[in-house]
Amino acid sequence: MKWERKTGIVLALDVAERDEAFRLLDGVAGMVDVIKFNYPLVLAAGLDIITEVGKRYGKPVLADFKVADVPVTNNRIIRLAAEAGAAGIMVHGFIGIDALRSALEAAGELKVFIVTQLTNPGGLEFTARFTEEFAEIAAFLDAAGVQAPGNRPEVVKKVREIVGPELMIVCCGIGAQGGKFGGAIGAGADFEIVGRAIYQSPDPVRAAAGVRDAIAPFLK
């Protein structure tokens, strides 16, 4: 599934197992633009779940694997994600330019998003010192985009200034981690990633509609 350039919502599909994932998606897939997988569900359900979800719901899948190893390993992970049908993958900036360049070559059509900053408090200890540098590298290497911390909109704004209008910015940290709905898109991001606010709700469909409504005024 091709990933169009637009503003919207990425659903973080951080549930524990496949039945729960499909139950959730049957209800909310129509209200989100991209479906994001972290490792836990893929480890529990197998990599094929990416292929299956992409086909069944017709949405691009983002493999949020926070790739952070040496090139030979990173590139194998990237190829496996591409073969499974993912449309994008998250790769850490701190692996260095040689590894990032190599990752982009291995990725081919798969969109690489370079992680500029982790959203947890510890993200401020190390990753935050290099957020601008990672954003510069992403622009220089012509990555598809970057991840930026949606719970820190001033950082999103700065990252947009650095990467220019061509690169996509996806933001974690919305909802449970403190970022306000629409705040990151308002600061220049393309996508806000929402997880717990939807999947931990007793009524995920209603929660997703609420998130959609809250973000709607900021969409471009």
Next chain:
Amino acid sequence: MKWERKTGIVLALDVAERDEAFRLLDGVAGMVDVIKFNYPLVLAAGLDIITEVGKRYGKPVLADFKVADVPVTNNRIIRLAAEAGAAGIMVHGFIGIDALRSALEAAGELKVFIVTQLTNPGGLEFTARFTEEFAEIAAFLDAAGVQAPGNRPEVVKKVREIVGPELMIVCCGIGAQGGKFGGAIGAGADFEIVGRAIYQSPDPVRAAAGVRDAIAPFLK
């Protein structure tokens, strides 16, 4: 399988699929002390391969997942690795103290190794600036051990000075990445990770025996 404190060899089982993994292990498992998995084989073969390999060969398994996300995700990955029977897991120092502390709590009996430096050239760009700091954090948080770059023995020596005698040091970067067999253990490491020098050899059994012989004079 419990992981004893000793010096020895970690086999990086970086082959593409399960048949190849078992073929390789049938030949060489007896000659190594720990079996290390990266994500590519686990993604291709499923997480169960960790359980199966641990039982079949009676060796501790190191899940080299280079965990590098926010705590909620890291800790789920860690629990899945523990449930699959891994004895150890690699976690990036870069995620910050809150995430590392949380990872250690989630890990329980699973040994956490904090990555202090990536072995690729780009590892010198970002991770290397914090190698000593990551080693200090590992000692402070009483992690089981650290990973250090075996292709840079002077760094291994420095890391050993910082972490003291109690923590284990496992070293990547031996063989294909330039580190000499025995060089890291000679510099204070407990384990040298060897992958391509064994699994890419036309005769892996003979290659493993050669590695064993080359490292033997340095074992303690």
